[in-house]
Amino acid sequence: MSRRTYYMASIILFVPLIVWYAGKFSTVPVLRFVEAHAVADSTGDSKKVIVPGTIVEEKGIEEGGSEISFYLTDADQNVERVDYDGSEKINIPALKKAAEAGQQIRVAGHICGERFHAKNLFLE
Amino acid sequence: MLGDIGAFLLALGLSSALLSGVAYVVHIRRPDAQPVLNVARSGFYLMVFSIMIASAILMYLILTHQFQYHYVWAHSSTNLGRPFLFAAFYAGQEGSFMLWTLLTALIGVFVIGYAERYRYESETMSVFMLVIALLLLILVFDSPFETIYAALADQMLPAGFIPEDGRGLNPQLENLWITIHPPMLFTGFAAMTVPFVFAIAGLLKKEYQRWISIALPWTLFASMVLGFGIMLGGWWAYETLGWGGYWAWDPVENSSLIPWLICVALLHTMLVQLRTSRQVEGGEQVRTGGLVRTNVILAVLAFAGILYSTFLTRSGVLDDTSVHSFVAPGDFIYSVLQIIMGIFLVIGFGAIIWRWKDLKAKTLAMKSDSRENWLGVGSALLLASAFIVTVGTSWPILMPQFGQPKAKLDISFYDSTHIWLVLGILLINGLSVLLQWKGSDLARVKKNLGVVVPLSITATAIAAFLGGVDDLFFILLLFGAFFALLSNALQGYKFLRKNWRMAGAYVAHLGLTILVLGVIATSGYSTTEHVQLVEGESTDVFGYSVEYKGPVQIELEKKDREKYQHILEFRKGGDLEVVRPVIFWTDFNNREQSFLEPGILYRATSDVYVTPKALAPVGGNPTVVLAKGEQAVVPLDSNYSVRFEKFDMSRAASDSLQGAVVEVITPDSAFYTTVFRRLDGRYRMESVGGTDLQLGFAELQADKTDLAKSKARIAIASSSHPSPPEKRAITVDISIKPFILLVWGGVMIMVVGFFLSILRRRRELVALFRREGADSVADVTPEGGDQSDG
Numbered sequence: 001m002s003r004r005t006y007y008m009a010s011i012i013l014f015v016p017l018i019v020w021y022a023g024k025f026s027t028v029p030v031l032r033f034v035e036a037h038a039v040a041d042s043t044g045d046s047k048k049v050i051v052p053g054t055i056v057e058e059k060g061i062e063e064g065g066s067e068i069s070f071y072l073t074d075a076d077q078n079v080e081r082v083d084y085d086g087s088e089k090i091n092i093p094a095l096k097k098a099a100e101a102g103q104q105i106r107v108a109g110h111i112c113g114e115r116f117h118a119k120n121l122f123l124e
Numbered sequence: 125m126l127g128d129i130g131a132f133l134l135a136l137g138l139s140s141a142l143l144s145g146v147a148y149v150v151h152i153r154r155p156d157a158q159p160v161l162n163v164a165r166s167g168f169y170l171m172v173f174s175i176m177i178a179s180a181i182l183m184y185l186i187l188t189h190q191f192q193y194h195y196v197w198a199h200s201s202t203n204l205g206r207p208f209l210f211a212a213f214y215a216g217q218e219g220s221f222m223l224w225t226l227l228t229a230l231i232g233v234f235v236i237g238y239a240e241r242y243r244y245e246s247e248t249m250s251v252f253m254l255v256i257a258l259l260l261l262i263l264v265f266d267s268p269f270e271t272i273y274a275a276l277a278d279q280m281l282p283a284g285f286i287p288e289d290g291r292g293l294n295p296q297l298e299n300l301w302i303t304i305h306p307p308m309l310f311t312g313f314a315a316m317t318v319p320f321v322f323a324i325a326g327l328l329k330k331e332y333q334r335w336i337s338i339a340l341p342w343t344l345f346a347s348m349v350l351g352f353g354i355m356l357g358g359w360w361a362y363e364t365l366g367w368g369g370y371w372a373w374d375p376v377e378n379s380s381l382i383p384w385l386i387c388v389a390l391l392h393t394m395l396v397q398l399r400t401s402r403q404v405e406g407g408e409q410v411r412t413g414g415l416v417r418t419n420v421i422l423a424v425l426a427f428a429g430i431l432y433s434t435f436l437t438r439s440g441v442l443d444d445t446s447v448h449s450f451v452a453p454g455d456f457i458y459s460v461l462q463i464i465m466g467i468f469l470v471i472g473f474g475a476i477i478w479r480w481k482d483l484k485a486k487t488l489a490m491k492s493d494s495r496e497n498w499l500g501v502g503s504a505l506l507l508a509s510a511f512i513v514t515v516g517t518s519w520p521i522l523m524p525q526f527g528q529p530k531a532k533l534d535i536s537f538y539d540s541t542h543i544w545l546v547l548g549i550l551l552i553n554g555l556s557v558l559l560q561w562k563g564s565d566l567a568r569v570k571k572n573l574g575v576v577v578p579l580s581i582t583a584t585a586i587a588a589f590l591g592g593v594d595d596l597f598f599i600l601l602l603f604g605a606f607f608a609l610l611s612n613a614l615q616g617y618k619f620l621r622k623n624w625r626m627a628g629a630y631v632a633h634l635g636l637t638i639l640v641l642g643v644i645a646t647s648g649y650s651t652t653e654h655v656q657l658v659e660g661e662s663t664d665v666f667g668y669s670v671e672y673k674g675p676v677q678i679e680l681e682k683k684d685r686e687k688y689q690h691i692l693e694f695r696k697g698g699d700l701e702v703v704r705p706v707i708f709w710t711d712f713n714n715r716e717q718s719f720l721e722p723g724i725l726y727r728a729t730s731d732v733y734v735t736p737k738a739l740a741p742v743g744g745n746p747t748v749v750l751a752k753g754e755q756a757v758v759p760l761d762s763n764y765s766v767r768f769e770k771f772d773m774s775r776a777a778s779d780s781l782q783g784a785v786v787e788v789i790t791p792d793s794a795f796y797t798t799v800f801r802r803l804d805g806r807y808r809m810e811s812v813g814g815t816d817l818q819l820g821f822a823e824l825q826a827d828k829t830d831l832a833k834s835k836a837r838i839a840i841a842s843s844s845h846p847s848p849p850e851k852r853a854i855t856v857d858i859s860i861k862p863f864i865l866l867v868w869g870g871v872m873i874m875v876v877g878f879f880l881s882i883l884r885r886r887r888e889l890v891a892l893f894r895r896e897g898a899d900s901v902a903d904v905t906p907e908g909g910d911q912s913d914g
Contacts, residue, residue: 007504014508018541022515025537028529050529088524108529114833120529 028108033078036111050108051116055099063092070099072107072116082107086119098123127193127269130181134267137174138260143167145253151246152328161246168236168249171256172229179226182219182268186212191287194275195219195268201292203682208293211302214310215293217438217457218268223307225259227314232256235318235342239325242338242893247325251471255317258464266456292684295710295719301360305353309380312350316383316430318342319390320472323423327475332483333401333412336394336419337892341885343391346426348878350384355871362864364721369646370867373535378517379436382510383429389506390422396496396503399561414490415500417476417483422507424472429510431468435461436517491563498556505549512541539647543597546640550604553633554580554611576614580606591649591862598648605644609637625884632877639870645863652859657692658742659852666732666860669695674852678706685710690854692734694725701725705736705856730862737855744850745809745839747822755789760845764817765789768836771824772798784821784836788812799838809841816843 030050031039039047055061056071056079068084084090084107098105109118144167151160182195186209191197199219200212214223232252239248273281293302319339326335357377358370371377393415401413439458476483490497515522516537520530558572583606588599616630653665657672664670675688687708694701703723709715725732746759750768758764765788772783781800788795795814801807801821809818823837841847 010504015511018512018515021541022519022533022537025534026519026523026531028531048529048531106529120524122529 030106032074032076033080033111033116034076036116039111048108048110048119050106052104052106054102054104055095057099057102061092061096061099068092068095070095072105080114080116082109082116082118083112084109084118084121086121088120090121094123095121126181126185126190127271130178130185130269131264131267133174133178133181134260134263134269137171137178138257138264140167140170140174141253141257141260144171145250145257148246148250148253152250155246164246164249165236168232168253171253171260172233175226175229175260178269179213179222182222183210183213185269186210189290191290192272192285193268194270194272197272197287197290199290199293201290201684203289203684204292204298207300207303208298211297211306212293214306215297215302216268218263218266220306220310220438221259221262221266222268224310224313225256225263227307227310228256228259228317231311231314231318235321238338239322242334244322244325244329244335244338247328248321251321251324252317254467254471255321258467262457262460265460292712295685295708295712296365299360299364301356301364305356305360308349308356309353312346312353312380312384313430313434315342315346315349316387316427319346319387319423320427320468323420324472324475327420327479330479330482332416332420332479333397336397336413337889339423340391340394340398341882341889343387343394344878344882344885347384347387347391348875348882350380350387351878352871352875354380354384355868359868363724370864373513373516373538375517375520375532376437378513379433382513382517383426383433385506385510385513386422386426386429389503389510390419390426392499392503392506393418393422396490396499400490400496412484414496417480418500418503420476420483421473424469424476428465428469428472431461431465432514435465436521493559493564493566493569495556495559495561495564498552498559502549502552502556505545505552509542509545509549512545513538543601547601547604550601550608550637550640553636554604554608557611557615557630557633572611572614576607576610579610583610591645593644593649595648598644601640601644605637605640609634609641612637625880625887628877628879628881628884630877631880632874635870635872635874635877637870638866638873642863642866642868642870646861646867650859650861652857654737654855654857656740656742656853656855661851662695665858667696668732670858671695672852672854675707684712686715690723690736690739692723692854692856694732703732703734705734705854707736707739707854728865730860731864733859733861735857735859737857739852739854741850742853743848745818745820745841745847747837747839749823749825749835749837751833751835755787758817758840758842760840760842760847761817763791764815766819766838766840768838769796771834771836775800782821782824784824784838786819786836786838788815788817788819790815807839809839817841818843 028048028050029035029039030052033051036049036051039049051072051074053072053074056073059071062069068090070082071079072082073079086109095105097103103123106122107116107118108120108122109116111117144164147160147164147167151157151164154160185193185196186200187206189196189200189202195216195218196212199215200209204212212219214220232249235252236245236249239245272287273283273285319342322335322339322342326332326339329335354377357380361372362370396415397413397419399413400415435458439461490500516533519533524530554576558569558576560568580603584599584603587593587602587606593599593602612630612633616627616634619626619630651666655663655665655670657663657670659672659674662669662671671693673691673693675690677686677688679685679687685708687706687710689704689706692703692705694703703725705723706719706721708719708721710719720736722736723734725734748756748759748766750756750766752768752770755765755767758766767787767789769785769787772785775781775783780802782802783798783800785796785798788797793814797810797812797819799807799810799819799821801824807820807822809820811818818841820839820841821836822839825835825837
């Protein structure tokens with residue numbers, strides 16, 4: 001094989017290898033609210049976490065400017081207020097539908113005092 | 125009025141840049157049309173003039189505190205000193221684009237004459253003008269001359285409203301480093317345009333060899349300035365940011381590192397092309413050297429790296445993953461930068477694809493024992509590093525594309541990959557300088573290795589023994605660093621005796637190896653102790669007796685802040701030295717969070733680095749923090765409990781007192797009492813009738829979003845269980861940073877090496893073009909058989 005073939009093969013192997021390897025260093029922990037608070041308290045900074053849960057439909061979904069707020073019940077049945085101000089525009093009707101159906105969502109963000117400051121919302 | 129003139133000049137600059145660019149394109153097609161060339165040049169100089177005057181106006185507005193302009197209001201204030209007012213010019217997004225544009229235009233003044241001399245003017249300047257035009261386009265739409273009424277239109281400011289003072293700089297930026305680091309970095313950004321435009325010009329002119337010689341001094345310049353700028357940022361971080369290091373693989377740091385790595389790889393592959401261009405093939409002299417395609421691709425990628433870096437840091441896409449808090453999100457910049465990146469990638473790769481078949485090295489295959497072969501491998505490792513850093517830095521924007529939350533990679537990703545890459549780069553560097561161009565005399569290489577390898581092993585063993593290095597990776601890295609250092613010292617010495625200008629590359633490589641030795645020492649062998657220092661008491665740390673002497677308020681004239689130096693006396697033997705870490709609060713963040721600055725004892729062999737962490741008194745009365753309705757057992761006497769009933773604000777207006785109604789629960793009864801604190805925070809312990817308790821309302825912890833959740837901190841004393849007296853205390857991390865001086869020294873030596881190389885390449889270029897004559901487009905590879913690659 002020519003030297004060029006070796007180089008091309010190296011590049012083809014190298015790129016996915018690095019992406020796969022990087023994936024091993026990118027872990028946002030999936031936690032419950034109690035654990036998320038414990039992480040924030042123990043590290044002293046607001047580590048990014050994911051909390052899965054369902055929206056408390058009775059308390060509604062508030063829209064205020066670029067922020068959306070609602071209450072989320074986690075697996076321990078703990079309820080916390082979630083403020084979302086991420087860059088991605090959220091489809092409010094879809095979110096309301098998820099709340100009505102009791103569909104699980106995931107919020108990714110930080111504990112901020114007694115609230116959860118979300119930067120991403122994912123419908124399950 | 126002045127702002128309108130500034131905005132007009134930016135628009136004029138944009139128009140003249142476009143006019144100049146179009147005229148240059150016409151001139152490429154009609155090279156004899158002198159009037160067209162005159163229009164192009166006039167447009168260029170008009171653009172430079174417009175940007176310079178617009179920049180001067182912005183500076184004037186800042187210096188004269190014209191807060192009716194949003195940019196001036198947002199980034200400066202009346203209490204800023206003159207150096208920081210100058211720095212306010214580029215403290216914000218619009219200003220930093222302005223500085224970049226200004227520096228690019230000023231570099232253009234040098235490039236236009238340089239390109240004209242080598243008959244590259246129209247081809248280079250047409251692309252150069254497009255770069256400047258797009259930078260000006262950003263400034264026209266995201267103008268630093270926008271008035272505060274326009275910028276804050278939604279706040280319905282009254283007509284003619286001018287704020288009394290500005291918001292000022294982010295206090296963490298109020299450091300003399302801000303006057304050096306950003307201008308240096310932006311000069312590097314601006315200089316990186318030059319290899320790109322010459323590469324495109326080379327493709328347009330089908331001069332695939334000639335552009336290399338012309339662009340090489342500029343590529344060296346861009347590498348030198350950008351590299352120095354990056355490291356100045358590290359120096360700044362080390363001295364002022366208080367997180368204890370100089371490099372954190374932060375996305376903003378990485379985004380400057382990526383183009384630098386590509387640029388350094390490029391200059392090595394340019395050398396390969398230059399050095400392999402005079403091969404003899406079948407008795408015929410041929411011109412184009414090896415890696416001809418690689419060089420144009422890397423020139424495009426290095427410039428694209430600069431744009432990508434700007435995109436990452438200025439669009440706000442990394443806003444919650446970077447410690448650089450001065451990045452500001454903006455949809456406009458996000459879109460414009462994507463478009464600009466797209467335009468230049470299309471131009472760059474379009475030109476490469478257009479000439480792809482022509483882009484062939486007309487040279488012999490590289491021998492495996494030649495220097496050029498190993499320079500190519502070394503460059504591949506540099507590019508691998510650039511790719512790894514790109515993947516890591518882009519991770520927060522890649523993940524949402526796959527339905528995952530935005531997440532930053534743990535920095536161990538970079539460390540674990542680079543430990544191998546750096547080792548490889550050091551070994552290849554050490555080996556390649558011992559090899560010769562176009563094939564080596566193996567006996568001579570063996571002889572040199574016979575000197576360098578045993579010396580490297582000995583140096584590694586001594587350093588490992590003295591430094592207590594027992595980690596295999598670090599021992600390997602030490603060997604790699606000493607191997608490269610000694611190889612370069614050996615070769616560099618030979619060239620230094622002949623001609624000092626020829627030693628540039630060896631000096632730069634020596635700087636790199638010294639830098640790596642410093643990185644090994646500081647990252648692997650720094651030690652830290654977390655200690656609480658109580659005022660007036662001595663604590664032994666790292667052989668020092670450390671005593672906290674208390675705080676001293678500084679910068680009293682600045683009313684927007686409360687800044688304290690905390691005096692720590694370090695005694696060892698009979699010597700006394702003072703370290704002054706700083707903790708301060710400012711109105712910039714409404715005093716919600718303190719800012720920390722480290723204190724450093726500079727030493728030749730190891731710095732003592734003190735990072736302040738917290739201020740918390742020891743002793744004194746214990747406190748409990750209670751929300752409404754919450755109850756706690758009294759810490760001093762478990763017979764009693766206290767329950768926080770509610771706040772009492774009835775005396776707030778009349779007596780400036782806030783009250784907390786507390787229920788005291790004794791074994792026999794329960795009753796309410798109200799304790800007060802002044803609005804300035806002072807409070808008095810008040811006796812609770814029928815008990816030996818005293819209570820005080822120490823703090824109101826307001827929840828601004830939901831006042832009902834606000835809490836009270838209640839101080840409790842007991843006459844039967846007296847508390848120890850309260851003393852000031854500061855919690856700090858004290859670190860020993862061994863051989864940090866090698867990091868800074870290594871960078872400075874690298875800069876000197878780059879500078880020597882620029883001088884050499886410049887002289888060679890001038891001499892060669894003088895020889896070949898003005899009309900010739902012949903090969904410009906230097907004559908002579910020297911083996912240096914500086």
